[in-house]
Each structure stands twice: as structure tokens, then as C-alpha cells.
Amino acid sequence: MTTASPTLIRKEGGFVLIASLLMLLVMTILAVSMYHSFNEQENIASNTKEKGRAFQLAQSTLQYAEYILVHNSASLAAPINCPASTPLTTLTICSNSVNIANPSSSSNPMTLSNGMAYSSLAPAITLSTTGGNNTYYADPQFYLEYLGPAAGGLGGQVYQVTALSYGSTPNAVAVVQSTYELSSSTKCLSCTE
Template sequence: MKPGIVNPNAAQVRSLQKERGIVLVTALLILVVLTLLSVSMFRTFGLSERIAGNTREKQRAFHAAQSAMQYAEWWLTQGNGSAGTTCSGLLTADGTTPTTQVCNNAMTAPQTAAVPWQTSSGASLGVAYTPPGMTVAAAGQAGAYAASARFYITPLGADPADSTGNSQLYQISAMSTGGNNVAASVVQSVYSIKTGVVDAGGL
């Protein structure tokens, strides 16, 4: 190259040499952003799995509580409705000689009480019922329940909708847990039992 002649590409070569460091910084920034995205996605997947597990346990607790409530309703229809007695402990509806009873001392807010239900002195309360196919294991093994379902029957008096006065209302509260006591469900129903003679017509 002759002296005094300027290479027109020299400025472009110097510019490219300066920009090589910017490519490295840009690549590092993109790598950091991708790392943050992947970490947040990993946390989201873990959270989704925990939510799914909790939902499953809540559904298991709900179905077991429903089963206990339906058993209590059936038990009332077998001629077991009464004014009730004072209940202060845990009975069982399981086995060949179930000891289910109507309790005339109503529970205080069973839907908000800690589960499993207890008396003020710490004794277990209600009637324990283990639905068919339910496995109870306190250790919380897979597919098992932390405790048996329970129900509590309270008389509410005459049914105002029955003009004959032959119907009695009963409140049934039932609770159950899932694999642990955290996943719990409490259900309630008001059940009407009608007694008396029904004229089926001339025989």
C-alpha cells in the first residue's frame, strides 16, 4: 500500500474487533435468562404435583366422609331414631356388634372443629366407621387413610314440614381424613325419619 493512501476497510475491521466482546456478553445474558426460565418452570412443575396430590387427598377424605354420612342415614332408617343420650367418647359402627347411638348433646360447630373430633378433655368423639375398602394406617402409607371416618347424630326435634307430627329431624355430621390429618373433609345433612302406621289399602 502506498503511503498516504488510506485503506477504506480498516475502520470496519477495527469495528468488528471491538464488537466481539459484545457477542460474548449477549450470549451470557441469554444463558442467564434461559437458566432463570428453566428454574422457574421446574418450581412450577413441583408446585403442580403438590396441588394435584393435595386435591386427590381432599377428594378421598370427602368420599369417605360421604360414605360415613350415608351409613348414618341408613342406620336411622332401621328404627334406631331416638331422643338420644349424652355422648362423651368414641363408639364404633364396625364389627358384628356396632355401638352406634344418637347423641342429645350437640357438637359445637363440627364443621370448624379440629379433626379428628375430640371432647374438651381430649377424648375421641363420635362413631368411627370404616367404609368397605378403606385401609387405615396411622403411618400414612400409600393408599391408606390416617384415621377411620366418623359421624355424629343429633336429634333436632319434630319436622315442621310434616303436619302429622310423625317425622323427626336428625342432623348428621361426618368427617374423614385423607392420607394425613391435614386433608380433612366434614359433611352434614339433615335427615327426616317418619314413623307411624301407613294404610296400604284393603287386603
């Protein structure tokens, strides 16, 4: 008769289970941190897009104001001292500097407090104070400032043109300026007599 020899049963230590749980924990932490990073990158991309839209509209407004200055300078009144905190309602050339009002809180947008709204863009742009796709927070603004006669005695007049525009939120703001010289005569600066 044969007797069966007892087999040794090994007791499991659970090492594989513990290692698997640790790997799962590490993968979860990596996934959560990657998700946070992707979300942050999307926000940065969105803010960059809105700032770019604001800049493009500010450039367009600046070019419009320069166009007005060139084509209407003879019919515009002499430069006047414009109020610092009242928006302009008629096309005016001011002798004092532009007042760019920085907000005291994030709920108040930056404005040209004595600028003129460029509201004739209404059919081309959609305004919305609540944001949204392809909307702008408010009408862009511009300001024409007379700086004085040009240096060199050529009879030119120097102006500074300032334009401000928003993206879809009041936090996406672009302000651009240019200095413009108008002259009623033409003189060859490179000619020798």
C-alpha cells in the same frame, strides 16, 4: 519486487460472548421459575386429589349412618346427652350437638371428639398414619343427633347426621352433614280431600 501490504487485524470486542452469556442467564432464570411453578402445581393437584378422596369417604360414611338411622331407629335407645369429648363406642343417638374439634397445631388432626368410628371398613380401606398411596389417615367418624319433632305435625322426627373422613394425611379432612326426617306413617302431601 513486490512488497506485501500489511493487513489490518481487527481487535475483537467480545460482544457476541457477552450477549450469549446474558441469554444463557435469562434462560436459566426462566427454567428455574418454571420448575418452581410445575412443582407447585403438582402439590396443588395432589392436595386436591386427597381432599376428593376424603370427601368421597365422608359421603360414604354419611350414607352408612343414614342407613343405620333408617333401619335401626326403632331398636335404638331414646336420645341421650352424649359426652362432648369422649368418642362413642356404641351406636347412640345424641340429644346434644356434635363437637368438631379443630386442631391447635398441624400435628393434631381435626376430629369429631364425640363421634363414633366407622371401623367396619377395615378390609376395604388401608389405614396408615405415615401416608402413602391408597391409604387413609384414620377411620372415618359419624355422629347422629336428634333435633326434635318435625314441623307440620306429621309425626316425623328430625335428625342431623355428621360424618368426618381423612385422606392419606391429617390435613386432608372432609366434614359433611345432612338433615334427615323419619316418619312412621305415610301421608300424601299433594292430595286434596
